[in-house]
Amino acid sequence: HLPMAFNTTNPLIQVEDDRTGLSVETLKRALADNLFYLQGKFPAIATKNDCYMALAYTIRDRLLQRWLNTFQTYLNxxxxxxxxxxxxxxxxxHLGNNLINLGLWEPVQQAVEESGLSLDELIDIEExxxxxxxxxxxxxxxxxxxxxxxxxxxxxxxxxxxxxxxxxxxxxxxxxxxxxxxxxxxxxxxxxxxxxxxxxxxxxxxxxxxxxxxxxxxxxxxxxxxxxxxxxxxxxxxxxxxxxxxxxxxxxxxxxxxxxxxxxxxxxxxxxxxxxxxxxxxxxxxxxxxxxxxxxxxxxxxxxxxxxxxxxxxxxxxxxxxxxxxxxxxxxxxxxxxxxxxxxxxxxxxxxxxxxxxxxxxxxxxxxxxxxxxxxxxxxxxxxxxxxxxxxxxxxxxxxxxxxxxxxxxxxxxxxxxxxxxxxxxxxxxxxxxxxxxxxxxxxxxxxxxxxxxxxxxxxxxxxxxxxxxxxxxxxxxxxxGVTPRRWMVLSNPRLSNLISSRIGDGWIKNLDELKQLEPFADLAGFRQDWCKVKREVKQDLARYIHTRTDLVVNPDSLFDVQVKRIHEYKRQHLNILHVIHLYLQIKNNPNLDVTPRTFIYGGKAAPGYFTAKLIIKLINSVADVVNNDPTIGDRLKVIFLPDYNVKFGQRVYPAADLSEQISTAGKEASGTGNMKFSMNGALTIGTLDGANIEIREEVGAENFFLFGLTTPEVEKTLAEGYQPWEYYNNNANLKAVVDLINSGFFSHGDTALFRPLMDSLLGQDPYLVFADFQAYVDCQNQVGEAYKDQENWARMAILNVARMGKFSSDRTIREYAEDIWAIKPVVIELEDLCPDGQ
Ligand code: 8GP
Ligand code: PLP
CATH class of the missing domain: 3.40.50.2000 (Glycogen Phosphorylase B;)
Incomplete structure (x- = not known):
């Protein structure tokens, strides 16, 4: 319950104006009015959700004219x-996104704050x-x-x-x-x-x-x-x-x-x-x-x-x-x-x-x-x-x-x-x-x-x-x-968006190709510094969030290596965790090893009936348990599985990533859209030649993308030739050490049976060629680790990634559908009152 959330309990109601007016005073009045008349609450007994609802109705009132005009225009x-x-x-x-699209963020924020509330909190409450x-x-x-x-x-x-x-x-x-x-x-x-x-x-x-x-x-x-x-x-x-x-x-x-x-x-x-x-x-x-x-x-x-x-x-x-x-x-x-x-x-x-x-x-x-x-x-x-x-x-x-x-x-x-x-x-x-x-x-x-x-x-x-x-x-x-830059940049990463707009104006929000104008800034040390400062703040936000959700402390200066998406064998979260175990073994075998400190962040849901996917989640969490609690590892490796990956969580995590994991078996990921969201927010990609990764790499430049793995024809050929994953296991000491450690029960309190189904499937069939791509992935990850040590150059690459993402706005995609498939033209909606006389 909120104590005296609003400073008025008896709002003066002027229906017309309270439903449409955009001044801070009117917005405050509308908020109080909606709390009273729609939620049936007064401030002393209002919950945060009541306040959210009151605000949401306030915003809905302000978009109804557009909605009805749009409908009317299409009819006519x-x-x-x-x-x-x-x-x-x-x-x-919806709330945050609608505020951005209506251009009402500032006055609403002021109105909300002057009512004794926090806009961020209200936005966060929405289910x-x-x-x-x-x-x-x-x-x-x-x-x-x-x-x-x-x-x-x-x-x-x-x-x-x-x-x-x-x-x-x-x-x-x-x-x-x-x-x-x-x-x-x-x-x-x-x-x-x-x-x-x-x-x-x-x-x-x-x-x-x-x-x-x-x-x-x-x-x-x-x-x-x-x-x-x-x-x-x-x-x-x-x-x-x-x-x-x-x-x-x-x-x-x-x-x-x-x-x-x-x-x-x-x-x-x-x-x-x-x-x-x-x-x-x-x-x-x-x-x-x-x-x-x-x-x-x-x-x-x-x-x-x-x-x-x-x-x-x-x-x-x-x-x-x-x-x-x-x-x-x-x-x-x-x-x-x-x-x-x-x-x-x-x-x-x-x-x-x-x-x-x-x-x-x-x-x-x-x-x-x-x-x-x-x-x-x-x-x-x-x-x-x-x-x-x-x-x-x-x-x-x-x-x-x-x-x-x-x-x-x-x-x-x-x-x-x-x-x-x-x-x-x-x-x-x-x-x-x-x-x-x-x-x-x-x-x-x-x-x-x-x-x-x-x-x-x-x-x-x-x-x-x-x-x-x-x-x-x-x-x-x-x-x-493509993806919308409104939700996936402006709303989810205001710090970065403001930095970009401060240099090239805000035209990019509607015309993402304008991000190209950022390219020359990649060579300016001052801009790179501002860039890194923003990134660090965003990473700190995520670190705080991780702390509240999991009690784990992560170092915002470590490399945030992120894989968030549905859990599926073709997306190969297990390849990623095998690499984590490999790094862990390297440090254990050589405690003074100079590795780039990393925080591995995972998120994603498994289909409830998909046993292998669920076992992969269990493996990630089991590895996390061991690695995060091993004092010899210290700050160098942290493994986090953040539960309940959804849009809200995506909005927090894409902006904070340094490295985007797009490691599906070539030919299996139709496109991917998460890959675009990461890159737009300045993460570098480690990825296979699959789906839209290929086009992202073409746009951002091969030198700004960490490529590894078999290509689609190579995948097909390997399988056609009678792929034997256990040969990779026998011939690769790194891989063998990792698999043996899992099978020994090291991550499962001695239970050697727990991860057997997963390991047997990898050793026996491995239809997604995890073992075949393992060494290439490890080598590529080593390059990533080395590259991250040069923060100046990393920032340069990140800036170029963002600058060259214009193609991946869903506006471009929709324009193509509209022209080639739908043969459809825009219709401008005018914003005059439908019944100006109030009739
Ligand atoms: C996904 C594809 O896996 C992904 O590569 C692509 O980016 C995305 O569609 C959008 O095109 N496919 C699905 O999500 C999918 O098939 N889901 C159906 C079962 C619901
Ligand atoms: N789930 C959520 C919540 C997302 O935001 C996205 C991003 O596009 C996806 C799933 C799809 O992710 P990916 O393209 O990495 O499979």
Whole structure:
């Protein structure tokens, strides 16, 4: 509870002005007013969260005009609108970001302080909407920011999970999952729109009929009905008046009670339907790059896609007589295959409900959709078994059969007598358990298909979609990912941002290429000094944070060597920890060794069912326990696993890193976006030639990047030639010493069995070539250690990294999508009152 947070308990309320005014006095009054009238509290009994809510409503009031004007403008203009369909949005907290985008930071800070509160504290209280797993969900959030900043008409559609990605705790070194409760204390940023609810059918069967004109048609008699309620959140652009809409769907029972059951006294049975409907959007599946063939997951996907398409159709028909020109009004982008059932759903809506003839419907569908692939990992490629699919979506299965048949006829025409090719291209996989290949459905139903970095887009064409590429080369392109500099520099690293702006102005925030102007400063000793001072302060902030979270003391002058991302074997956190053990052994064998002091920082969640990933977390924590408590090591090595890596924590850690670990097996990381965030904040990268690392290295210069490891062709060759990891173990004394130490039980209180599964898998198969890359990694890390000793040159390299990151703004990425795929133009939003007379 806060004692007398505000200095007034009886605010004078002037509704108009209090909701829009921007002066410090007005903001203070609005804050007090919202605390009193919306939170129902007075200062003496207000919690910090009450104060946060009061402030959030104060800010929301000030963006509503933009939001409504944006909506109104889109309704009244003929411009195309992008609809981004994504099962995940890893948004991060809104308050700080909205203050930056509105340009209101200073007056709000003053108002908050004069009310006896701390803005930083209030910003920190916000629970982040963790509606995503990792890279893919975070990319969707960066895209929404850039769409608004570029004034591109856009709607983000997704799912309002009641429980987002789980919170991670570490107990005895192991990951423990705790339910995320982001909605528990209320969400001031969303507005529910129950009046715009839509109905979604599930299950049941289909039946043919002949309509009044004698046409053959099919009707879907549903087994059950679910209601989708839209919840809208404004997404502001930076210093423009655009506020696009993020519309997330929550499921509810179509009828709260089944009255028939209720009347015969089956009260519990009657409520059951309500409960199972609400289950649909209860929880985000916490799997990163691993499909979850669960019925509920398919239901989630279909639910949000159907709600969204029905919504688009309703919007379209409010201003157009027919759906004939639907594709001219909407460009729909599918964020991976999770929404790919949209292809069949739009066909169903057009053919069954709006009675379009198949070919016309197909032309509209194909012109509407674009599809982005985010991973080549086979375990992530979605497919649904036919029985499961047919039971839940009987009509869609029929439609997919029809799409497939017509598509395969096309293939037959082009490649007569090529049965193998037909089998390879078929949307229905006939081998083993028959299933629908969702990436194929998305590909066939889209006019544009893209990967997310140059190498990845190339591999898409050479591997998973090779036959499709041969068929339609013109549909394929690359769109290298980017990240928003608003959240990932201005908000998360104000010290660095201010330093940059003090020298080159603040144009870079909207046009990241302007960072180029920093290049000459890399040669100025004075600037380098200022740079190092900022870095040290930011590292000190993180050190303090680490101390409060873990009780560990870290030395801000040590090299902060950071790997934060989902825990996965392909991302190779285990390669990193093997190097730590190697360094530890080196110091133990030679106690006077002159090593660069390092703090190894890890963060990331493992999918709850992914045993090896969880064991890697346990290994990191076990090594940390030994190393951090070994007095002979002292300050030279510290190992920290910071629990619960999320957007908020990312905002603290990217700015403080000296070294960014991007060490995936070449060919496995589609792009990476964390790599960009580090580099933009002045960390140097140690990395493989994978994903966007390749393009980052091209931009920043090979001399400013620590490269190691096998290339993609080398990886393929090594595996094809019958890779034997134990040979590396036998032939490399360093590697052998590390593996033997783990196996001896040294890190597990003598328990030699604990890490066996991990070590056996590395010695036996090592599918991600950890052992093959071990020595190259160690050598490269030695170079890093040496380079860090020359702080002047390190700073120079860091400055050049930042100066050359212009390409990796998501603004550039979105511009490319807008030009090449969506054919869409910006629409400027004017900020005059919608009803200036107050009518
Ligand atoms: C990720 C890719 O692994 C990463 O390289 C890329 O930067 C990012 O997408 C954005 O393009 N993929 C996923 O996060 C992913 O496939 N997640 C799905 C299971 C949810
Ligand atoms: N999770 C969070 C919270 C992030 O901010 C990011 C950054 O893009 C990611 C996951 C993805 O990280 P990476 O690209 O390193 O896999």
């Amino acid at each position: 203009c003929d411009n195309r609108v992008v609809c981004y369909l994504s099962a995940e949005y890893l948004l991060g907290p 982040e909407p963790g509606l995503g797993n990792g890279g893919l969900g975070r990319l969707a959030a960066c895209f929404m920011d850039s769409l608004a900043t570029l004034e591109i008409p856009a709607i983000g559609y997704g799912i309002r999970y009641e429980f987002g990605i789980f919170d991670q705790e570490i107990k005895d070194g192991w990951q423990v999952e705790i339910t995320d409760k982001w909605l528990q204390l209320g969400n001031p940023w969303e507005i529910a729109r129950p009046e715009s609810a839509v109905l979604v059918k599930l299950g049941g069967h289909t039946e043919p009929y002949t309509d009044d004109q004698g046409n053959y048609r099919v009707r879907w008699i549903a087994g059950s009905l679910v209601k989708g309620i839209p919840y809208d959140t404004p997404i502001l652009g930076y210093k423009v008046s655009t506020a696009n809409n993020l519309r997330l769907w929550k499921s509810e029972a179509a009828e709260s009670f089944d009255f028939q059951r209720f009347n015969v006294g089956d009260y519990y049975g009657a409520v059951q339907d309500k409960m199972s409907s609400e289950n649909l959007t209860k929880v985000l599946y916490p799997n990163d790059e691993q499909i979850q063939g669960k019925e509920l997951r398919l239901a989630q996907q279909y639910f949000f896609v159907s709600c969204s398409l029905q919504d688009m159709i309703r919007i379209h028909l409010s201003d157009n007589p027919t759906l004939e020109n639907f594709h001219e009004h909407f460009a729909v982008q599918m964020n991976d295959t999770h929404p790919s059932i949209a292809v069949a759903e739009l066909m169903r809506l057009l053919v069954d409900e709006h009675h379009y003839e198949w070919q016309r419907a197909w032309a509209i569908t194909e012109a509407t959709f674009g599809f982005t692939n985010h991973t080549l990992l086979p375990e992530a490629l979605e497919k649904w078994s036919l029985p499961l699919f047919g039971e839940m979506l009987p009509r869609h299965l029929e439609i997919i059969y029809e799409i497939n048949q017509r598509f395969l006829d096309q293939v037959r025409m082009k490649y007569p007598n090529d049965g193998d090719r037909l089998a390879r291209l078929s949307i229905i996989d006939e081998a083993g358990e028959k299933s629908v290949r969702m990436a194929y459905l998305a590909t066939v139903g889209s006019h544009a298909i893209n990967g997310v970095a140059a190498l990845h887009s190339q591999l898409v064409k050479e591997t998973i979609l090779k036959d499709f590429y041969e068929l339609w080369p013109e549909k394929f392109s690359n769109k290298t990912n």
